[in-house]
Amino acid sequence: MKKLGILFAALAITVFVGCKNEKKDMDNTDGMNDSIQMDSATQQDQPKTVSVTMESKSGSTAQGEAYFSEENGMVTFEAKFSGLKPGTHAIHIHEKADCSAADGTSSGGHWNPTHAKHGKWGDAEGYHKGDIGNFEADSQGIGKVSMQTDEWCIGCGDENKDILGKAIIVHEGKDDFTTQPTGDAGGRISCGGIIK
Numbered sequence: 679m680k681k682l683g684i685l686f687a688a689l690a691i692t693v694f695v696g697c698k699n700e701k702k703d704m705d706n707t708d709g710m711n712d713s714i715q716m717d718s719a720t721q722q723d724q725p726k727t728v729s730v731t732m733e734s735k736s737g738s739t740a741q742g743e744a745y746f747s748e749e750n751g752m753v754t755f756e757a758k759f760s761g762l763k764p765g766t767h768a769i770h771i772h773e774k775a776d777c778s779a780a781d782g783t784s785s786g787g788h789w790n791p792t793h794a795k796h797g798k799w800g801d802a803e804g805y806h807k808g809d810i811g812n813f814e815a816d817s818q819g820i821g822k823v824s825m826q827t828d829e830w831c832i833g834c835g836d837e838n839k840d841i842l843g844k845a846i847i848v849h850e851g852k853d854d855f856t857t858q859p860t861g862d863a864g865g866r867i868s869c870g871g872i873i874k
Contacts, residue, residue: 725749726832730846730870732759735782738867739819744846746832746872753830753841755810757823759848759868762815768853768863769823771808772845775871782866785845788859791838798855799825808844809861812852833874846870 730744739761747754757769773786788796789808797805807829815821831839848868853861 728832728842728872728874730757730872732757732846732848732868732870733777734761734867735777735780735869736850736865736867738762738850740848740868742848742868742870744823744870746830746841748830748832751831752826752828753832754826755824755830757846759815759821759823760819762819762821762848762867763850764815764817764819766812766814766852767821767867768812768849768851768861769810770806770847770849770853770861770863771810771841771872772847773808775843775845775873777845777869777871782845782847782869785847785866785869785871789841789844790859796855796857796859796861798853801855806859807838809853809855811855841872842874844872846872 726748728746732742732744734741740759741761742757742759744755744757771789773789774784776784778784788806790806792807794804794806796809797803799805799809799811810823810825813821813823829839830841833842834840846869847866849863849865850867851862851864853863855861
C-alpha cells in the first residue's frame, strides 16, 4: 500500500511538472505570435514607394524623375523634368509600362479603367484615372508636378486604382480637357514605366 502511495505521488508530480512545462511552452509560443503580428503591422505602416526614370521620346530632350509614395491610403506623386520647351505641357498616366517605341506609343492610351470620358482631374462630368493635367516649364525648360490622391494605389491589385504596370507620359503641348479621348496634347516627348 505504501508503494502504491509513493507511485501515485510520483505520478502526480510528473503530471504537474508536465503541465507546467506545457504552459511555459504555450506562453513562449504566444510571445512569438505577438512579435510576428507586430512585425506585419510594422510592415503595413511603412510607406510604399516607386521611382520612375523618364526617358526622352519623339526626338525631344525631355527627361526627368518621378516618384510615387503611398501611406495610409493616400498616394503622393512628385516629378521634376528638364529639357522641355518653355510653356505648358500635359502629363498623363498611360495603360502600359512600355516605353520601347521611339514615339512612346507603345504605352497605349490614357489609363482609364472606369471607362470615363477624358477631362480635368476631379471634374464632376468625368475624367480618366490617368488624367493628371498640365504643368508649366520655365524659360530653362524645367517643370515640376506634385499631387496627392486616394484614387490610386501602389501594388494593391485593384485594377481601378493600381498604378503599377502603367507609364507616365509628358506631352509636347497642353491638355485642353475637352478633346476626346486625349485632350489634344500633342506628341509624347517623355515616357517612364511605373514598375517595382
